[in-house]
Amino acid sequence: SKFEYVKNFEQPDKLLPNTWIVVRIDGRGFTKFSTKYTFSKPNDIRALDLMNAAAKAVVTELPEITIAYGVSDEYSFVFHKTCSLFERRSSKIVSTIVSTFTAYYIHYWSTYFPDTPLSPPLPSFDGRAVCYPSVQNLRDYMSWRQADCHINNLYNTTFWALIQQGGIDALEAEKMLKGTLAADKNEILWSKFNINYNNEPAIYKKGSVVFRDYELVQPGTHNTAAEVDQQAEQVQQSKNQAEKDKKSRAKAQVVIEHLDIIKDEFWDQRPWLLSNKPGKGKALKQT
Amino acid sequence: SKFEYVKNFEQPDKLLPNTWIVVRIDGRGFTKFSTKYTFSKPNDIRALDLMNAAAKAVVTELPEITIAYGVSDEYSFVFHKTCSLFERRSSKIVSTIVSTFTAYYIHYWSTYFPDTPLSPPLPSFDGRAVCYPSVQNLRDYMSWRQADCHINNLYNTTFWALIQQGGIDALEAEKMLKGTLAADKNEILWSKFNINYNNEPAIYKKGSVVFRDYELVQPGTHNTAAEVDQQAEQVQQSKNQAEKDKKSRAKAQVVIEHLDIIKDEFWDQRPWLLSNKPGKGKALKQT
Amino acid sequence: SKFEYVKNFEQPDKLLPNTWIVVRIDGRGFTKFSTKYTFSKPNDIRALDLMNAAAKAVVTELPEITIAYGVSDEYSFVFHKTCSLFERRSSKIVSTIVSTFTAYYIHYWSTYFPDTPLSPPLPSFDGRAVCYPSVQNLRDYMSWRQADCHINNLYNTTFWALIQQGGIDALEAEKMLKGTLAADKNEILWSKFNINYNNEPAIYKKGSVVFRDYELVQPGTHNTAAEVDQQAEQVQQSKNQAEKDKKSRAKAQVVIEHLDIIKDEFWDQRPWLLSNKPGKGKALKQT
Amino acid sequence: SKFEYVKNFEQPDKLLPNTWIVVRIDGRGFTKFSTKYTFSKPNDIRALDLMNAAAKAVVTELPEITIAYGVSDEYSFVFHKTCSLFERRSSKIVSTIVSTFTAYYIHYWSTYFPDTPLSPPLPSFDGRAVCYPSVQNLRDYMSWRQADCHINNLYNTTFWALIQQGGIDALEAEKMLKGTLAADKNEILWSKFNINYNNEPAIYKKGSVVFRDYELVQPGTHNTAAEVDQQAEQVQQSKNQAEKDKKSRAKAQVVIEHLDIIKDEFWDQRPWLLSNKPGKGKALKQT
Ligand SMILES: Nc1nc2c(ncn2[C@H]2C[C@H](O)[C@@H](COP(=O)(O)OP(=O)(O)OP(=O)(O)O)O2)c(=O)[nH]1
Ligand SMILES: Nc1nc2c(ncn2[C@H]2C[C@H](O)[C@@H](COP(=O)(O)OP(=O)(O)OP(=O)(O)O)O2)c(=O)[nH]1
Ligand SMILES: Nc1nc2c(ncn2[C@H]2C[C@H](O)[C@@H](COP(=O)(O)OP(=O)(O)OP(=O)(O)O)O2)c(=O)[nH]1
Ligand SMILES: Nc1nc2c(ncn2[C@H]2C[C@H](O)[C@@H](COP(=O)(O)OP(=O)(O)OP(=O)(O)O)O2)c(=O)[nH]1
Ligand SMILES: O=P(O)(O)OP(=O)(O)OP(=O)(O)O
Ligand SMILES: O=P(O)(O)OP(=O)(O)OP(=O)(O)O
Ligand SMILES: O=P(O)(O)OP(=O)(O)OP(=O)(O)O
Ligand SMILES: O=P(O)(O)OP(=O)(O)OP(=O)(O)O
Ligand SMILES: [Mg+2]
Ligand SMILES: [Mg+2]
Ligand SMILES: [Mg+2]
Ligand SMILES: [Mg+2]
Ligand SMILES: [Mg+2]
Ligand SMILES: [Mg+2]
Ligand SMILES: [Mg+2]
Ligand SMILES: [Mg+2]
Ligand SMILES: [Mg+2]
Ligand SMILES: [Mg+2]
Ligand SMILES: [Mg+2]
Ligand SMILES: [Mg+2]
Incomplete structure (x- = not known):
């Protein structure tokens, strides 16, 4: 029709x-x-x-997602740097994630x-896409979110202990915590409420990591990060190999863990998260 | 934290x-x-x-939406050109619409x-934002979607009549319709199945228009489109007026209609759709 | 070659x-x-x-440029909203203008x-492209630059008169002018230096406007701005008409004037600047 | 002034x-x-x-440029990935390069x-910016341009030999070269014109590389590429070190060479090109 010219006003938005x-x-x-x-408060399980x-x-x-990390009302989904989902169109990727997440949130x-x-x-979510060029940038992003989780949770745990168990009001609690360091908050929790922060549930302290699980690898055997950074392009796979990878991914169990993702260990033991090559099968997927 | 630098990798995406x-x-x-x-098939009410x-x-x-148009599995939401929701950040606007829509789709x-x-x-939706500089561009966009609705519905109605009532298979139906004009399809419907396409439900033929309803205006009294196009900036409103408009919008009934939005009449009778000034109250909102 | 994949990292940058x-x-x-x-100082002719x-x-x-405005070390070049030069690719347009301007600056x-x-x-120039949806936005842009020219020139004229003729130093002059209004500066010029600012050269007060010149039109005969704003697409011209327009543009004299471009008169008398339809021939181009 | 709102229409364009x-x-x-x-033809020295x-x-x-590569009527300028010139604003960077280049082209x-x-x-140049995430991508970009240089120069050398020395016309020459491989062209040059392509001037065969020169480094001593890829952020330098680097860069001689930049050797011997740490002084800059 003569109206079709309006389609040309769409701007391309492919991510680098x-x-x-x-x-x-x-x-x-x-x-x-x-x-x-x-x-x-502060956490609702x-x-x-x-x-x-x-x-x-x-x-x-979405098998293109390699790992996700969640805390509070937010979730970060990571696509491997070789990912070509929707030709990397930003709107398509963001809207699909946001829509799928919302659908399950309401449904469950x-x-x-x-x-x-x-x-x-009804509850709803905003979303955005950000590009990170190197593994270190990505790792720093993940660390940023988990460090945030730690800082907020320690604060909130102390804040609400003071209110709920200490019987003081929000304003007083805020004043009391102003300028305190992590050690101070640990001390308040322990001395006033007999709470050892270390014993708090990992889901509150560390947030949640979601990924496909395979057999752990002995760390130190190779430097996946360096290899991956130096990769310039999508590795050309044989159709056969691509098919095998796809099956392997479909069979793998998607797990929810509450681990430290700031230290190297987590990544060293799970090279498939950075390499995008499925690991060795661990167990059959339970559904 | 030392990880915060990663926030700087977010790219601004404000719409013009x-x-x-x-x-x-x-x-x-x-x-x-x-x-x-x-x-x-072809339409499920x-x-x-x-x-x-x-x-x-x-x-x-979202009161910033002035009108929406839907057909098949798609919906277009229009924000007035002066809209400053989320400072016009594209990701925020698109993800919010997609998420809210999905939430209600699942919920209802x-x-x-x-x-x-x-x-x-579960069902999910992709989304994108497009900018249109002039009223005519916007009108042409809306016309594009409704013309598409008409073309597809006439085709689908005939196609499925041939199959469901005519007893032929999809391949034969497709072949039969290849190269036919609108008039030919109308003729097939009428001669073979005694269907007058004009009597088909408006929701199928025209799609659905959603907007806040006010008293219709006598067309020809003023040229809203020209006025709006010449508007360069958000009109500075008194706080009082802004408050009044907000209330007026909240009170207005959001209606779902199946009207022709290609012709001028629809727009001429409803100047508030282009001017962004609420019309005169029609009736109390029914809830 | 196997290196060609790097071409895909170029991001499209078409202007709306x-x-x-x-x-x-x-x-x-x-x-x-x-x-x-x-x-x-303050102006070097x-x-x-x-x-x-x-x-x-x-x-x-570049015949696609309809008007340009310059002041101090800057110049703004305006392309009509229907312009399709380089498919509206921003980098191409900006770099071409910057390069061509620099070439002539050095050459001349x-x-x-x-x-x-x-x-x-050597002297060099930066450049950027900005999009304006409506005629009023464009007019406001031009007015912004010319108002800036006026404010700066009145200030600079007074500032340097104080120094060059008044014999005070820069710091004193600055202090003296701090907080003064236009009228105060006019008064200083007049009372202290017998300078009537109105009699200063138009090139200093108004800056310079460069455009193709045709016969002036009686203002008030039609509303070009409204017409142009309502135009949705490039008008489809016959090849013949396009050829005629091209010739007309090539024949037209490019003039440098120092006129008020804030008031309507300038634009009303020269509808071709907004309509993109060449006016009536005025005189043969002198070369 | 009331016109200043138009400044808000400028879109940010910072490179990742x-x-x-x-x-x-x-x-x-x-x-x-x-x-x-x-x-x-084919090359004008x-x-x-x-x-x-x-x-x-x-x-x-522009000391932020680490290396440049030129062939025919084009030049590529590379900024280190930590570069923060103009806050990485694309228009600023591109227009500055294009303008400075043009100025010197005209001047010289x-x-x-x-x-x-x-x-x-007058001659003028277009320009564009492209981002490359990894060293390998950058190396592949440089290789792409140099491979192009080789392919075109071998073709053009043969083509023009056929015409200028072989006395055939352009159409015949084109037909003769259609579908030929590199070896075929070498053979034509040698057998028909006694030209050993290897003995052609390096500037024609390899193009030109421009960079700051320091003492060559024994290759194999360290893996700069891997190190640089894993760098996540601009290394925080002491003011003292930054000052020293700046001086070192200013003192270094900018050289024009015609070397192979596809193989590793060139890069291995010149780690400063990728690391952005100035090498050891070689000789005083000659001016
Ligand atoms: N009580 C309680 N609140 C929670 C829990 N998880 C998240 N929240 C609340 C705490 C915060 O007020 C809020 C998350 O903070 P945000 O910065 O995302 O703010 P909010 O979502 O209100 O605004 P936004 O639309 O994101 O700008 O959600 C929970 O488990 N228990
Ligand atoms: N039977 C039936 N199908 C419908 C109805 N409304 C929409 N659909 C189907 C018909 C089309 O196959 C499809 C919409 O076409 P699309 O071009 O959006 O394709 P689809 O959603 O499959 O792929 P996409 O992910 O959008 O690229 O939805 C309905 O009322 N009845
Ligand atoms: N003396 C004199 N100076 C002029 C004349 N025209 C322009 N200039 C100078 C005055 C200002 O210092 C400068 C223009 O101001 P800008 O804001 O563009 O600053 P500048 O070019 O120094 O820095 P930039 O690279 O644009 O950020 O050029 C002139 O005719 N005479
Ligand atoms: N004879 C001769 N021609 C050269 C030399 N260096 C470059 N050229 C010419 C050959 C090509 O026709 C042209 C470069 O090709 P381009 O693909 O850049 O095309 P051109 O600049 O004509 O168009 P463009 O504006 O870049 O799209 O410049 C030279 O040394 N000698
Ligand atoms: O969805 P549309 O109408 O823009 O067109 P499409 O053919 O579905 O294309 P895409 O969704 O990939 O933009
Ligand atoms: O949501 P964030 O963490 O990016 O930060 P914010 O402060 O919520 O800001 P916004 O959602 O407006 O980007
Ligand atoms: O200039 P290039 O090499 O990017 O390629 P092109 O074919 O000249 O295309 P364009 O200049 O239009 O991007
Ligand atoms: O050049 P302008 O007028 O846009 O404004 P500026 O203050 O020089 O800023 P920049 O050149 O950095 O955009
Ligand atoms: Mg929130
Ligand atoms: Mg949150
Ligand atoms: Mg937020
Ligand atoms: Mg669909
Ligand atoms: Mg659809
Ligand atoms: Mg689609
Ligand atoms: Mg300047
Ligand atoms: Mg200036
Ligand atoms: Mg500037
Ligand atoms: Mg060229
Ligand atoms: Mg070229
Ligand atoms: Mg080109």
Whole structure:
């Protein structure tokens, strides 16, 4: 039709090749939302489990995702730097992740909040894509989110202990914590409430990592990061190999863990996360 | 933390000021999805009503949307050219629309498909934003989608009549329709199946328009399009006026209609769609 | 070759269709450069004439430019909103303008500074492209630059009069002018130096406008701005008409004027600047 | 002024951090231009020397450039991935390079073409920026240009030998070369014209590399590429070190060589090109 010229106003938005794509989504107005559904403070295990279930579904549906990391109302999904999903079109990638995540969040809601039906306005998420050129940049991104998790959780744990167990109000608690270091907060928790922060649940302290699981590898055997950084292009695979990889990925179990992803160990033991070559089968996928 | 530098890798993505923003979302793989849930062919009224319900919820939640148009598995949401939602950041706008729409689509599913619970993989939508500088460009965009609706629906109606009532198979139907004009299809429908295409439901022929409803205006009294095009900046409103407009918008009823949006009449009678000034109250919002 | 994949890292950068493209170039480090070649202060007529000669050459070489405006070490070149030069690729357009302008600036240097040969580091210019959706936005852009010219020139004229004729130093002059309004500066010029600012050369007060000249039109006969804003697409011309327009443009004289471009009159008398339809021939081009 | 809002229409265009920036410029319409000034075919040494002189001036003026490569009417300038010139704004970087190059090209013209004054239309260059995430991508980019140089020069050398010495016309020469491999062209040159292609001037066969020169390093001592790829951020230098590096760069001689840049040797011997740490002084800069 004579109206078709308007299609030309669409601007291309392909993300730079050979860079790691991170899509971070974040709950819109979850301060209000968590109040409406009376999430327990500072952490509501149902809310976190629901986030994780939705993220696991996203990772399962999109094999191009190599790892995801979640904390609070946010989740980051990582695509390998060779990924060519949607020809790397940013809008397509971001909207697909956000939409799929939202769909599962709503769908699984009643599983985790069986007694509290959702009502409008419904929860929703914003999303954005960011490119990282090197493995170190990607690792630093992941560390940034997990360090944030640690800082916020230590603060929130102390803050709410002071209120819920210490009986002081929010303003007083805030004043008391102003300028304190991590050690100070640990000390308050221990001396006032007999809480050893180290014994807090890992899901609160570390957040959640979602990935395909294979047999762990002896660290130190090779330097995957350096190899991957030096890779310039998508490795040309035989159709046969591509098929095998695809099957291997489909068979692998998508797990939710609460591990330290800042230190090297996590990455050294799981070279497939950076190399994009599936590891050795571990166990059959349980469904 | 020392990791925070990674935040600088985010690229700004503000959409050009003083342009109309259209966000179009589209069901991902709905060919397969409509088969899985045995949508009736060519149009499944439950599926369309569900799309419309989700779109109405989106328009209701986001007062910055002035009009939306839907057909098949897609919906286009229009933001006025003066809109400053999320400082016009593309990712934020697109992801919010896609997420909110998906949330309502899943949430309302059981209302429209009471006997068919959803199961993974769940439906999801991609989304993109496009900028249009002039009213005519925007009108042409809307016309493009509605002309597409007409062409596809006339084709599909004839195609499925041939199969469902004419008893021929898809290949034969396709061959028969190849190269035919609109008039030919109308003729086939009428002569073979006694179907007057004009009497088909408007929702199939015209698609669906969602907007805030006010009193219709006598066309020809003023040229809103020209005025709006010549507007260079957001009109500075008094706080009082902004407050009044906000209330007026909140009170207005969001309606779903199946009208011709290609001709001038629709726009001439509803100057508020282009001017962004709420019209005169029509009736109290029914909830 | 196996290296060709690197071409895919180029990102498309087409400017939004149906918007006015303004390319503004600006002398790099001209504060230092004007000192090196002892430009007279506040305005050096040789420097301005050289800028204008280079701009005129650019407009002459690129018929897609409809108007250009220059002041100080900067020049803005305007492409009509229907322009499809280089498929509207931003880098191509900006680099071509910057390169062509620089070439003529260096080439004509010796004409305007016959006794002062250039030596490294040579003068150079940065450049950028900006899109404006409506005529009013474009007019406001032009007004912005000319208003800037006026403000700076009135300040500089007074500042340097105080120093050169008033015998005070830069610091004192600055202090004296701090917080003064236009009227105050006019008053200082008049009372202290017997200078009537209105009688200053138009090239200093108004800057320079470069465009193809045709017969002036009686203002008020039609509203070009409204018409142009409502235009949605490039008007499809017959090949014949396109050829005629091209010839008309080639024949037209490119003039350098120092007129008010903030008021309507300038634009109303010269509808071809906004309509992109060449006006009626005025005189033969003098070369 | 009330017009200042138009500044907000400028779109940010920062290039992704931690990626190598390549700015490639290319002569506009040099097919025609080389005819106008009767460049000798296939290579005009004056034209190439002029390109090289302009490139050397650009590299000298912009210490952020680590290496440049030129062939025919094009030049590629490489900025280290940690470069923060103009906050990595693409338009600023591209326009500055293009403008500076053009200025020197015009300025030095009379040195290389003393008997042929330039006349309008003057030569000009387009330019673009491309980002490369890894050293291998950058190396492949450089190899791409040099491989292109080789392919074109072998073809052109044979083509023009056939015409100039073989006395056949362009059409016949083209037909004769269609489908030939490198070996075939070498053979034609040798058997028909007694030309050993290997003995052709390196500037024609290899193009030109421009860089700051330091003492060569024994290859194999360390893996600069891997180190640089793994670098995530600009190394924080002491002010003292930054100052020392700056001086070292200023003192270094900018050389023009005609070396193989596809093989590792060139890069292994000159680690400063990838590391951005100045090498050891070689000799005093001659000016
Ligand atoms: N009580 C409770 N609140 C939570 C939990 N997880 C997240 N939240 C709340 C705490 C924060 O107020 C909010 C997340 O902070 P954000 O910075 O994302 O702010 P918010 O979502 O309100 O605004 P936004 O739309 O993202 O700008 O969600 C939880 O497990 N329990
Ligand atoms: N039976 C039936 N199918 C429908 C209805 N509405 C939409 N569909 C189907 C028809 C098309 O196959 C599909 C929409 O076409 P698209 O071009 O969006 O393709 P699809 O969603 O399969 O792929 P995509 O992921 O958008 O590229 O949805 C309906 O009411 N009834
Ligand atoms: N004396 C004198 N100076 C002039 C004349 N025209 C321009 N200039 C100088 C005055 C300003 O210092 C400078 C233009 O200001 P800009 O804001 O463009 O600064 P500049 O070019 O130094 O730095 P930039 O590289 O543009 O950021 O050029 C003139 O006719 N006479
Ligand atoms: N005779 C001669 N021609 C040369 C020499 N160096 C470059 N050229 C010519 C050969 C090509 O026609 C032209 C470079 O090819 P391009 O692909 O850049 O084409 P051109 O500049 O004509 O068009 P463009 O504006 O870049 O699209 O310059 C030379 O040394 N001698
Ligand atoms: O969401 P973030 O972490 O990027 O940071 P923010 O402060 O929420 O900012 P925005 O969502 O507006 O980018
Ligand atoms: O979805 P559209 O209408 O823009 O067109 P398409 O053919 O589906 O293409 P894509 O979704 O890949 O942009
Ligand atoms: O050059 P302008 O007028 O856009 O403004 P500026 O202050 O020089 O800023 P920049 O050249 O860095 O955009
Ligand atoms: O100049 P190149 O090598 O990028 O390639 P081209 O064929 O000249 O294309 P364009 O200059 O239009 O990008
Ligand atoms: Mg946020
Ligand atoms: Mg949030
Ligand atoms: Mg959050
Ligand atoms: Mg699509
Ligand atoms: Mg679809
Ligand atoms: Mg569709
Ligand atoms: Mg500037
Ligand atoms: Mg300047
Ligand atoms: Mg300036
Ligand atoms: Mg080119
Ligand atoms: Mg060229
Ligand atoms: Mg070339």
